[in-house]
Amino acid sequence: MRLTLTTFLTLDGVMQAPGGPDEDRSGGFELGGWLPAHFDDAVGAYMTAIFERVDAFLLGRRTYDIFAAWWPQHGDPADPVGNALNLLPKHVATTRDDELTWSGAKRLDGDLATAVAELKRQPGRELQVHGSGRLAASLMREGLIDTYHLLIFPVVLGSGRRLFADGVPPAGLRLVDSQTSGSGVTMQTYHSAGAPTFGTVEG
Numbered sequence: 001m002r003l004t005l006t007t008f009l010t011l012d013g014v015m016q017a018p019g020g021p022d023e024d025r026s027g028g029f030e031l032g033g034w035l036p037a038h039f040d041d042a043v044g045a046y047m048t049a050i051f052e053r054v055d056a057f058l059l060g061r062r063t064y065d066i067f068a069a070w071w072p073q074h075g076d077p078a079d080p081v082g083n084a085l086n087l088l089p090k091h092v093a094t095t096r097d098d099e100l101t102w103s104g105a106k107r108l109d110g111d112l113a114t115a116v117a118e119l120k121r122q123p124g125r126e127l128q129v130h131g132s133g134r135l136a137a138s139l140m141r142e143g144l145i146d147t148y149h150l151l152i153f154p155v156v157l158g159s160g161r162r163l164f165a166d167g168v169p170p171a172g173l174r175l176v177d178s179q180t181s182g183s184g185v186t187m188q189t190y191h192s193a194g195a196p197t198f199g200t201v202e203g
Helices: 041-051 061-068 080-087 112-121 133-141
Strands: 002-010 054-060 090-093 105-107 126-130 147-153 173-180 186-192
Touching: 002 041, 002 112, 002 133, 041 080, 041 147, 041 173, 041 186, 054 061, 054 080, 054 112, 054 133, 061 090, 090 112, 112 126, 112 133, 126 133
Parallel strands: 002 126, 002 147, 054 090, 054 126, 090 105
Antiparallel strands: 147 186, 173 186
16 A cells, blocks of 8 residues: 555644644644634635545554544544545554554554555555654654645644654655645645655755
C-alpha cells in the first residue's frame, strides 16, 4: 500500500484543532475551529475522493480519540468518509494500554518504522494518515510517506502545532495536482521525490 498523509493547514503551517475550539487545546492552544468557515463543496469533494481510495488507516492516538468519539455514532452507508472510517482497519500508534473500542481498531505494536513498513508491504491501494501531527513527524523522519495531500486554508494563526516544524528532515516533493476552492482553500498533492537539490541563483 502507498502511505499517504492528508492534513488541513493554515497559511503559516498550523495543523492543530481545525474542527473546533475544544478539539485540541494542548499547549494552551486557544485558536481551534479555523476550518468550518472555509469548508465548501469543492473541499468536501476533494476529501471524498481521497476516502474512496483508502484500504486502511494509520492514526495517532489523539486523532483516533477524536474520530472514535464521533464517527461510530454518525455512520451512514451512503457517506464514503464515515463508511470507510467505521468499516476499514484502523492501526493506532499509541503507548497507552487501554482498550481500543472502535470496531476494526488495533494497536500498532513494536518499532514504529518496522511496523509501518510491514503495513506498506501488504496489498492494497492506500494506507492513509489523517491529521496525527506527532505521528506524521515520526513518519517523515523515517522517510515513509509517499504522498502528501495538503489542504491550505486562508488563515494565519501565529501559534499552534505545525506540520513542518523545526527538526523535520530535508525532503524534496513533486507537485502532481493543485486545485482551489471558491472559499480560497488550495488543495495540493505532492509525491515524495527524495532529497532536495540545492544550487545558486546567478544574476
